[in-house]
Amino acid sequence: MPTPSSKGPNHLVVKGKKKKSIACRRCHTHKIKCSGEQPCTKCRNAGCAAECNYVNRDRQIKVHESYLEQLAAENERLREQLSQSPANLNGHVSDGDAAVQNPMIGERGWFQPYDPSAPPVHIGEAACTAFATRLRQVLTKSKASHMHRTQYTPEATLYRIRDPTLEWPSLPNARLLIQIVVNQVSRVYHLFLRKSTIQELEDVYRKGSFDDPILKTKFFALFALGEVYSAPSSSKLDYRIPGVSYYVNAMTLIPILPERPSMTVIESLLILSLYSYFLNRRHSAFILVGNAMRLGLTLGLNHDIPECNCPDPVERQHRIRLWWAIYVFDRMYGSKTGWPIQIADDDIHVEMPSEMACDPHEEQFSDTEFLLASIQLARITGQAIEKVYGRKKQPDSFLQREQKLLISLKEWSQNLPPHLRLNRSSHAAKNVVSLHLQFNQCIMLATRPILLFTLIQSRKDPVQDSTESAKPKEQALKTLGDACIHAARHTHSLIVEEWANGSLPIYGYFYAHYLFSCALIMVISSQINSDNDGDFALFETAYEILRMMRDHGNLAATEFYDNLESVRGCLDETQGPIARRISSSAHLPRQGNSDPLSFLPDPARRPSDPSVSDNPILHDGTVPGSLTDDMIFLDQSMEDFLAQPDVDFGPLDPSGLPVNVADAVYSWPNFSLWTA
16 A cells, blocks of 8 residues: 655655655756755755645646555445444434434344343344333333343243143044134134144044154144133133143154154144243244244245145145245244344245135135235234334335335235225124234334334423424324324224123233233323323223233233333323323223123223314224224325325434434433433
8 A cells, every 4th residue: 555755745655666756846847856855955956945846736646546446445444334333323313314224223232131140131122021111211211121021931830740641632622622723723824734634633543643753742732722722711820821731742742853854843833832922932932933934944835846746736735825824923923022034035935825726615724815914914014123123224214114114004904805804893703803903013013113202202391393394204203103003092992802702812922912012002192192191091901901811820911911010100190191090909891791892991081073183093983992903094194194205304303303312212321312
């Protein structure tokens, strides 16, 4: 690399080459040797030192092209380092800059120490429990700690439960358990061939092949699911989750994964991962579905298989549907834990599920249109995890990513076939309710960072900004917040109706999770707008349902209830209109009440004035039970937001404060930036 010479500014030294002297203009014109000093010897002797002028002062130095390329590469490298430095990421980074990381989270991962003798646990920002902690931190303006997750079945308990002598149930009981799984699970996820599995069960009992480890793993996993879905609720404190004995025995049969897996092994892993949620062992579920995915990759399930390699059309369709079940689980589990998806869409080259002419009465497969809707929704969920909670750089601004996600969700909702839509005149099937709960959760997952950001802003001193340029951004943030609140209200109404009808699985994880998620949004809604005071009553309802699920032995509900208890403890008279109004003696009717909405808050407490554009979902004055999720996209402000060709409004903070105010919520070294 060229370096300056000690002889003067007009000398340039290039390694490996002879020094080259550059003459002043006078010496150059007279074609005489120049000493290279300033002034040079000739000019000093001639008495014209003041006029000594060097060519190099005009930067007319000749260098090799490779040197310029080297300088350009060095500048690019330094620019890349600068863009990734903490000083830049935690500084005044504009949301409109397409070359920045996610402005809603910090650049470092979040780790929570639990045990000094064990490594700290990574907390995914997309997890609802993580969001609950962030909410508590905002409410208290302090570094509130993440709650320890203790309400799960630990390994020590599972070892004690293990019983190698556990026998198969009687054939009639086994048939009932399998049928329960078909009715409760198989309509939502394709985990096995229905008719073939029942035939396999009959063959096992007919042949007495009870010791086949592969079949035993599969059927014990199915028996576990059948028991937990069919067992009555229990208020005993020394409860044991139904089916756990079958689960433990099935798990002990798969410590060594097969080098050449069969489809049955993959089926078993998926079934066991689903049951793990009943034990609130979501880390185990995540690992199991990861194993299923990798075994599926070894079989090439992510590719279309030629007919010559798999001539049976049922088996080919089974491969396709089993792969997409893995895909749905991967995205769904990731949204619960906050961890990244395990396979990119670009690496999947298999066709979508299709109808089978040889299966006219759904003997083997469930509703194809339902599976297609689930897969498409799972894909959008994966995009939300990546675009809203991911730390890698994105080509679009944050609001542009929000717009694209909501456009995808709107198209998903509009393209649903009639039998998968919610019908106000009749009670929807359980799988349809589950589908719409996942849809609402995806909307909340995508928009709740904006709602939390709005809460932070509402608790600051108001800053007047009436400029026309600020209004579109403020309206966009409000539109996204309203969509989040609406999705939460709709989820609440669906779950309350399931509870009142007696159809909510008492030990289930996902209903408890969705209820917990919407309850957090209800708290924020009641804090940011006094007109939404009625939403706190919905929080009370969710709180009570989780309490009763906890009392009946639901481990996930126990964890979520404890988190809501902590959120409730952060509320006081100085923090808005809601005050602390939860009564420990309040009770809801148990499942099966004839009036599904009899214990909901009085609709009169909720805003129902048609002139109030802030609450378009209640313009008709209806109670929450009549809400539908597609109403989110019928509001004019949402239509305007989705139709805008450019939603890059600059920094997220409408008052002009740096974006790291929002970043500080998720990166605690900067917490003082917004608490000051």
